[in-house]
Amino acid sequence: MTMKAFQDYYSDNFASCFGCGRLNEHGLHIKSYWDGEESVCRFQPEHYHTGGFPGNVYGGLIASLMDCHGAGTAYAATYLNKGSKTDSDPPSRYVTAALHVDYLAPTPMNETLELRGKVKEIRGRKVIVSMTLSVKEKVCARGEVVMVQISEDSLSK
Amino acid sequence: MTMKAFQDYYSDNFASCFGCGRLNEHGLHIKSYWDGEESVCRFQPEHYHTGGFPGNVYGGLIASLMDCHGAGTAYAATYLNKGSKTDSDPPSRYVTAALHVDYLAPTPMNETLELRGKVKEIRGRKVIVSMTLSVKEKVCARGEVVMVQISEDSLSK
Numbered sequence: 001m002t003m004k005a006f007q008d009y010y011s012d013n014f015a016s017c018f019g020c021g022r023l024n025e026h027g028l029h030i031k032s033y034w035d036g037e038e039s040v041c042r043f044q045p046e047h048y049h050t051g052g053f054p055g056n057v058y059g060g061l062i063a064s065l066m067d068c069h070g071a072g073t074a075y076a077a078t079y080l081n082k083g084s085k086t087d088s089d090p091p092s093r094y095v096t097a098a099l100h101v102d103y104l105a106p107t108p109m110n111e112t113l114e115l116r117g118k119v120k121e122i123r124g125r126k127v128i129v130s131m132t133l134s135v136k137e138k139v140c141a142r143g144e145v146v147m148v149q150i151s152e153d154s155l156s157k
Numbered sequence: 158m159t160m161k162a163f164q165d166y167y168s169d170n171f172a173s174c175f176g177c178g179r180l181n182e183h184g185l186h187i188k189s190y191w192d193g194e195e196s197v198c199r200f201q202p203e204h205y206h207t208g209g210f211p212g213n214v215y216g217g218l219i220a221s222l223m224d225c226h227g228a229g230t231a232y233a234a235t236y237l238n239k240g241s242k243t244d245s246d247p248p249s250r251y252v253t254a255a256l257h258v259d260y261l262a263p264t265p266m267n268e269t270l271e272l273r274g275k276v277k278e279i280r281g282r283k284v285i286v287s288m289t290l291s292v293k294e295k296v297c298a299r300g301e302v303v304m305v306q307i308s309e310d311s312l313s314k
Contacts, residue, residue: 016207018215026205048183050173052228052250053307058175059253060221067217071209093209096216100257150210 005031006039006072014093019068030065032072032117039073039117039129041065050109057107062141065115066131067096070145073117074127078149094127094147107133107140125149162188163196163229171250176225187222189229189274196230196274196286198222207266214264219298222272223288224253227302230274231284235306251284251304264290264297282306 007020007030015023020030032041043065051058074094107113114134121128125148133141164177164187172180177187189198200222208215231251264270271291278285282305290298 010209013211014209016211017209018206019208019217021207021209024205024207026203046183048181049175050178050181051176051252052167052171052174052178053252054170054173058221059256060176060217060224063220063224063256063258064215064217067220095208095210095263096260098257098259099216099220100255101220102255103253106252 003033005033006076007031007068010093017068019064020072028064028068030068030072032069032076034076035116037118039069039076041069041072041115041117043113043115045109045113047109053106055106055109057109057113059101059103062103062107062133063099063101063143065113065133066101066143066145067099069115069117070099070129070131070143071096071147073119073129074145074147074149077119077122077127077129092149092151095150096145097126097148098146099143100145101141101143103141105138105140108135111135120144160190162190163233164188164225166232167250174225176221177229185221185225187225187229189226189233191233192273194275196226196233198226198229198272198274200270200272202266202270204266210263212263212266214266214270216258216260219260219264219290220256220258220300222270222290223258223300223302224256226272226274227256227286227288227300228253228304230276230286231302231304231306234276234279234284234286249306249308252307253302254283254305255303256300257302258298258300260298262295262297265292268292277301
């Protein structure tokens, strides 16, 4: 049995995100899961995901990982917060209002990146998620996203 | 005669960035130019660069554009600031210390995105660049990057 990722609960109409949409055949297919109180996402960059300096991962990829892992964490946290399960397939999703990344150290290529997320605040429709990105337990970047809940229905009109 | 972009002056050893490296055959090939006091970058997303909501551009792509346009602007500004030209091919580059993006409105697909950058501050090895991303003159996102100058030599060792 394979554990379902947060993003696997998104409805088909909203599963085409380049970062995390399971239906985007050109996309990154970012997947997030719970690990206790934290959310975790592991990602193996492709050989071409290099930054300006050889051997280091592209900063834009790191920002992308934080965007989708943050959105997924907000989504999952909302339904856990309500006491429901993520498989209730609720008709709402999160859009990113703000994204901040601090690049603390070069992120080496040819390694699995591990993102860990924590819900910092839930207030009304707004969820703030803080994250780290580590390689072999060394934190290479920290980030924070502000996510805002939007009804899928309102966006389909 | 074709105008040379900032990124076209990067030396071959440092031209493999997924975002803006001319030698990365899988990359985005982001290009930046001066337009008076501002830097400008125009980018046409591919059909698969969609976000979680159909018809809108992926936020991670927007962050990537700001990262590379900001780095290019810092690079060009440094050499203009010194009174030299960008074609002196100097052995230094910028790495991103911090990236912030505010997503103000959905960014529609099938349009050319226009990023405009301004140097907000140059202090020692640090350059701060603020940017907007617009579609048909409507600002859809604002961003700011903190770039730090690094010698290519020190990174090659």
